[in-house]
Each structure stands twice: as C-alpha cells, then as structure tokens.
Amino acid sequence: MMPADWPMWLTLAVAMGLLLSLAFRVAATDLLVLSSLAILVLVQDLTGNPDLPTPLDAAAGFGNKGLVTIALLFAVVTGLEMTGGTELATGWLLSGAKNLRSAQLRMLLPVAALSGFLNNTPVVAALLPVVHDLAKRLQISPSRLLLPLSYAAILGGMCTLMGTSTNLLVRDLYIGKNQELGDLAFFTPAVVGIPATLLGLCYIIFASKWLLPERKPAVSASDDPQKYTVEMQVDPTGPLVGKTIQQAGLRALAGLYVAEIQRADGRIEAAKPDQRIYGEDIMILVGALDSVVDLRKIRGLITPDEQTRKLEVPAWRRTLVEAVVSPRCSLIGKTIREGKFRSNYNAAVVAVARGGDRLEGKLGDVRIRPGDVLLLEASPSFLHRQRGLSDFYLVSTVERGEVRRHERAGIAIAITLAMVIFAALNIVSILTAALVACVAMVGFRCCTTTEARRSLDWSVLIVIGAAIGMGNAMTKSGAANAIADGLMQLAGASPIAALAAVYVATVICTELVTNSAAAAIMFPIAWAAAGPLGMPPESLVVCIMVAASASFLTPFGYQTNTMVYGVGGYQLRDYIVFGLPLSLIVFATAMVMLSWRYELAF
Known part of the structure; x- marks a missing residue:
C-alpha cells in the first residue's frame, strides 16, 4: 500500500535527480529538464493522480507570457x-x-x-x-x-x-x-x-x-604557446621530407613549438630537435595566433586531409575566424572530425584552444565543448550566417569585415x-x-x-517552459510546502532569516541549474513560505529575482559567464576568487534593502 503523499516524494526525488544530473552535466540542460517533467507527466497519465501535473499543466509553461x-x-x-x-x-x-x-x-x-x-x-x-x-x-x-x-x-x-x-x-x-x-x-x-x-x-x-x-x-597574438593547439601535415612531395625538426626551421618559430609527431602508422612520438620528419607525418604544434598564420606559409606543410582545399570558396576569398562554441551548438560532444565542418559550415578547423589546457592527440579527435575557441578558415559569409544560427559566439575575424x-x-x-x-x-x-x-x-x-x-x-526557451512545469508540479504535489516548512523551521520566526534562506537556496540552484530554471523551481517554495511568516510576497519575489541572477561563482550558472570563459582564458578559480566577494556584496545589499523597503523584522 503506497502512502498518500507519494506524489510529493516522487516530485522531490525527480527534482533532486534533476539538480544532481545538472551539477554533473550528464546531458544538455534542456533535455534534462524536459526529461524530469516527462517522468512526472507519464506517472500522472498512468495513475491519474490529481497531485501530479497533467499534460495540460506541463504544456502551460510554454505559453507563459x-x-x-x-x-x-x-x-x-x-x-x-x-x-x-x-x-x-x-x-x-x-x-x-x-x-x-x-x-x-x-x-x-x-x-x-x-x-x-x-x-x-x-x-x-x-x-x-x-x-x-x-x-x-x-x-x-x-x-x-x-x-x-x-x-x-x-x-x-x-x-x-x-x-x-x-x-x-x-x-x-x-x-x-x-x-x-x-x-x-x-x-x-x-x-x-x-x-x-x-x-x-x-x-x-x-x-x-x-x-x-x-x-x-x-586565442591571441600574444598568447602563451601552451594554450593553443594546431595540426599540420608534412607534404610527401615537399622540401621538408627527411629533414630534422631543427633543419626544417620548426624550432625557430616565435611563439610556437612542435609538441608531438604522429607518424603515418598512427604512432605518436614526443618531438625532439634531431628527430627526422617524413611525408604524411602529422605535426602537432602549440602556439599563438600570429604564429599559426606564419606557420601556414611554410612550404611543405599542408592542412591535414586537405580540408581547406575542399572548401567551396576560392583561397583568396577566405578569412580566418575566431569562434567560441555556444552551449547551443549542435556539435557539442562530437569530435571535430565528426562535426564535418566543411559540409556543415563550409569552414575548416585550423586550431582549437580550451582555457589554459594543452589538448592532447590529433586535432580531429578533440571533442567539442561549450566555451572552446576555434580558429576556422571560412568564407566571408560565415560571420553573418553563424551569428544568425548562434552555434558560435563569434569573437572576431583575423581580417575584419564590415557590419551589414x-x-x-x-x-x-x-x-x-x-x-x-x-x-x-x-x-x-x-x-x-x-x-x-x-x-x-x-x-x-x-x-x-x-x-x-x-x-x-x-535551449533557453525550452528550459524556461519546462522549469515552469516543474515548479507547478512542486506546488501541486505539496513538495513546495514541505520545503517551505523546512525553511521556516530553519529560520524560526525571523522574516530576515527566511529571506536569507530563500536567497542562499536560490543562488545554489542557479549555480547548479541556470538562472531561469532556478527561479521557476524556487518561486512556489518562497510563495508558500511567505504566508505563515506574514511577509509581503513581493519581498520574496524580488529576493528570487536578485538571487537567481547573482551567478558569479562558476562559468556555467549564467550564459554570459560561459560566453567569456574560453576567450578570456579564465580558470574556474578566477570565478570563485573574483566572484565570491561580489556575491557577498549583492547578498548583503539585498538583505539590507529588502528589510528596509518591506519593513521586515529580524
């Protein structure tokens, strides 16, 4: 015999599973939120329980004004x-x-x-x-x-x-x-x-x-060479075949060095000055943008698989484009080779950078992640087309074009x-x-x-619509009231303590989930807590607005933080060290101003 409040426990379990799966980035955010909502709707359809969201309840969020x-x-x-x-x-x-x-x-x-x-x-x-x-x-x-x-x-x-x-x-x-x-x-x-x-x-x-x-x-002209990976192939008919790395002049390139060599049989060897290079060897180099451009001028080195030569644009019309991979990019999780940039974008990946890491192995085997910075050789129209499609946050072109x-x-x-x-x-x-x-x-x-x-x-719109459905499910099942009761017990009879608890819980959800989803999930909880404490609902509403936006601690809680992560060369600790004091400033300001504006007692 199942307890009467099983819908509440099911909803709480699904919500916790959602938070954990988002924290560990098991899959795309929109897919995870939709999947969580789908579980609750499926159970409601099978059992007919009125405390779970119906298909109509689930769809209501997508019609939200x-x-x-x-x-x-x-x-x-x-x-x-x-x-x-x-x-x-x-x-x-x-x-x-x-x-x-x-x-x-x-x-x-x-x-x-x-x-x-x-x-x-x-x-x-x-x-x-x-x-x-x-x-x-x-x-x-x-x-x-x-x-x-x-x-x-x-x-x-x-x-x-x-x-x-x-x-x-x-x-x-x-x-x-x-x-x-x-x-x-x-x-x-x-x-x-x-x-x-x-x-x-x-x-x-x-x-x-x-x-x-x-x-x-x-990606920068003054880049640290250990942050940017590029791959070139030795032309079998070119002048470099049989020479050592030193003799080929590849040790004298400013801001660039040969990290590894992949032989034609697949073996990867560490590069040494006296090591000989042969036709079809893949040279894996690390260096700066200007050095990469100079590297491409060396006779005897070609782009692997001749991808750039297959582009449907004459060489004289191509341009180098720096592009940051958007969280909405359809290629996330695929290797560069699987991404088929030539057929999908009429572009070829020349190099890739990921924060402060040097990427190991062949360029084509690198799996694409949000925030990766790609150096692409593409047609001039790439800048305009991809801005519309939003697969990439375009940073700049090496040869700047005019704004349309x-x-x-x-x-x-x-x-x-x-x-x-x-x-x-x-x-x-x-x-x-x-x-x-x-x-x-x-x-x-x-x-x-x-x-x-x-x-x-x-992606943003789907997350918001599905998160509204999850928030409604929290209210309908009684899960929101249960969490609100827990917050009130934690806060005692103090409205300020309740306000602080809602703020901190919302910030944690924001860093784990995303701002809009956190707001949709926390809203019914805050609303349920306002009545018993005699607080104006508007005070908790503004608290959620501020807390859900106050994402300063990770590159992933807010889209703008993700957008600057790769191109700025940041590390996770930069967000924590620089963002934590700012988070405390905003938290203290919110507590003082809300207690003054809505006359809340300590």
Whole structure:
C-alpha cells in the first residue's frame, strides 16, 4: 500500500535527480529538464493522480507570457546586432579609453545601463568583438575586461523587469499566483538592483587589479604557446621530407613549438630537435595566433586531409575566424572530425584552444565543448550566417569585415529606445512593447524575418517552459510546502532569516541549474513560505529575482559567464576568487534593502 503523499516524494526525488544530473552535466540542460517533467507527466497519465501535473499543466509553461516576451526580445536585439547599433551606442565612448581603468569605467557603466533595458545575454554577445578589439588596442589582456563585462551585465539586469529573462519569468509567475495583487512596477527590482549595481561596479573596478589575474586569452597574438593547439601535415612531395625538426626551421618559430609527431602508422612520438620528419607525418604544434598564420606559409606543410582545399570558396576569398562554441551548438560532444565542418559550415578547423589546457592527440579527435575557441578558415559569409544560427559566439575575424546594414543602426536604436520608454512608463505592457518593436525591426529592415527567427535561443526557451512545469508540479504535489516548512523551521520566526534562506537556496540552484530554471523551481517554495511568516510576497519575489541572477561563482550558472570563459582564458578559480566577494556584496545589499523597503523584522 503506497502512502498518500507519494506524489510529493516522487516530485522531490525527480527534482533532486534533476539538480544532481545538472551539477554533473550528464546531458544538455534542456533535455534534462524536459526529461524530469516527462517522468512526472507519464506517472500522472498512468495513475491519474490529481497531485501530479497533467499534460495540460506541463504544456502551460510554454505559453507563459514571460517566455513569449523573452523570445521577442531576442529578435529585437538581433536588429541592433545586424545594424551595428550596439557598437554605435558604445563605440564612441570606448574609443576614448587610454588605459585599463579608463576602459573599465567607459565599458562597465554603459553595459550595466544597457542591460537594465535589454536582455543582458545578447548585449554581451554583441559587445564581445568590441571589447576584444579594445583590449588589443590598449595592449592589455582581455581577461581584465571580459569577466567584468559579464558581471556588469548581470548586475544591470537586476534593475528592471526587462533586464533579464529571470525577472520577466518571475513577474509573470507572480501575477498568475494572485491577480488581486496586481502587476509589479517596471523598476520593482531596482530597490536592490541599483545599489547592488553601484557597489558591485565599484568593487569590480577597484578589486580587479588584485583579484583578477592577467590571463592570456585562448586565442591571441600574444598568447602563451601552451594554450593553443594546431595540426599540420608534412607534404610527401615537399622540401621538408627527411629533414630534422631543427633543419626544417620548426624550432625557430616565435611563439610556437612542435609538441608531438604522429607518424603515418598512427604512432605518436614526443618531438625532439634531431628527430627526422617524413611525408604524411602529422605535426602537432602549440602556439599563438600570429604564429599559426606564419606557420601556414611554410612550404611543405599542408592542412591535414586537405580540408581547406575542399572548401567551396576560392583561397583568396577566405578569412580566418575566431569562434567560441555556444552551449547551443549542435556539435557539442562530437569530435571535430565528426562535426564535418566543411559540409556543415563550409569552414575548416585550423586550431582549437580550451582555457589554459594543452589538448592532447590529433586535432580531429578533440571533442567539442561549450566555451572552446576555434580558429576556422571560412568564407566571408560565415560571420553573418553563424551569428544568425548562434552555434558560435563569434569573437572576431583575423581580417575584419564590415557590419551589414550599418546605415540603419540609428533606426534600430530608436526602435529599442521607444520600446523601453513605453514599457517603463507603463503606457503599454512589456509584451506589447516587445512585440511592436520586433515587428518594427523587420519592417524597417534592421533584420530579416529569417534572422529574427534564427535569433531565438530555443535551449533557453525550452528550459524556461519546462522549469515552469516543474515548479507547478512542486506546488501541486505539496513538495513546495514541505520545503517551505523546512525553511521556516530553519529560520524560526525571523522574516530576515527566511529571506536569507530563500536567497542562499536560490543562488545554489542557479549555480547548479541556470538562472531561469532556478527561479521557476524556487518561486512556489518562497510563495508558500511567505504566508505563515506574514511577509509581503513581493519581498520574496524580488529576493528570487536578485538571487537567481547573482551567478558569479562558476562559468556555467549564467550564459554570459560561459560566453567569456574560453576567450578570456579564465580558470574556474578566477570565478570563485573574483566572484565570491561580489556575491557577498549583492547578498548583503539585498538583505539590507529588502528589510528596509518591506519593513521586515529580524
């Protein structure tokens, strides 16, 4: 005989399994969240138990207004990207930067401001090339700018309902719970967001000098040669056959050295100066971008398997592109050889870098991971096409191309400003403003319908929709109330302690799951805890908004952190050392401001 509360225990078990599988990255986030929801729906269908989500309950999350608004904002930002509107809005300010401190001040303030009114993830994606070029111009390590860029975007996104997908989602869940409470104001999160952003930016600017090491970027002209792996083959008919590595001049290359040689029979040998090389040997070298370009000019070395010679583009029209693998890339988990870059992208992988690691073995056997930096030889159209498909976060091209439709950048900026003003003044709803702006971007040819359609981050949207279903299941099964009871026992009768417990639990979920999924799962728990403690529900709602965005400790809790991980050459400990003080600053600010705003007792 099964106990009456078995649906609650099943839901808790599935939720814990989801958290663990996400923590160990068993599979893609969207697949894991969908699978967890599918288990609960399947059991409900088989048993008919009313305490588990029905198929209709599961599907409800995908019709959520917040989710639709997020999708529309992706298309709006595409209009800015495809016209160079973001660069136009920030380039004039960044062009005056003379040193690191000046660059950080000129970059962080506008980025935080922009992120308050646009979804912060595409803002960072659009500014990556701008910041990367700024670092090159100032001759400083991009690591001094990229992680601060991500953190500033996260902080700015906390200030308004439109700044991050998390805030839009929580707002819609809040309205759905109790229509009598009405809507949240556009600047409701600003009570915590603005002071947290100001304090956070001060910390970033003054502490980065000591706490943020000057990492070498994964792909850079001044790169540490032990971070970038490239592979070349000895031409059997070329002049290098039979020579030693020393005689071939491969020991004299600046910023580049031969690490290993793979013989024609598959044997891999450590490279020594007096070692002879033969036709069809694969030379595995490690070095910097400029050195790789020079290496390709040496007679007698060719790209393995002649991939670049099979490209459907004349050699004189090709360009080298630095691309960071997006978490949405369909090739994740496959080897470079299995990725079939030539047929899928009309591009060839020249080299690959992964953080500070030197990759072992043949280039074609390297399995692709999010954050990997690839150096590709491709057609000039690759930059435009992949920006639409979002398989890669494109950093820059070695030979920079012009931005398309730049004459419409002013129109794109005007449409975006109009959307923000109308939504902020509550003239129309955020959904309506985003919908009209999306149509205007296409109508005024700032982007095409195809580009707008391709801009949708389906992985993010699927995670949000499925996570809403999981949150509903937590409420329906009684699991949310059970966890809330546990939090109240932990907090005693103190609303501040309850607020702190919800905040910490949400931050932990965010680092393990992702921000939107953490918010959807924690919302019903916080809502159940508010009533017995006599707390205004809005206080816990704002607490979740801030905590779900406050992901500063890992490269994977927030998309912007993942985007800068590989290209900045960061290590995991950089996020912990630099992000932990910032997390504590935001936590303390949230506790003080929420207790003051909602008159909560200790």
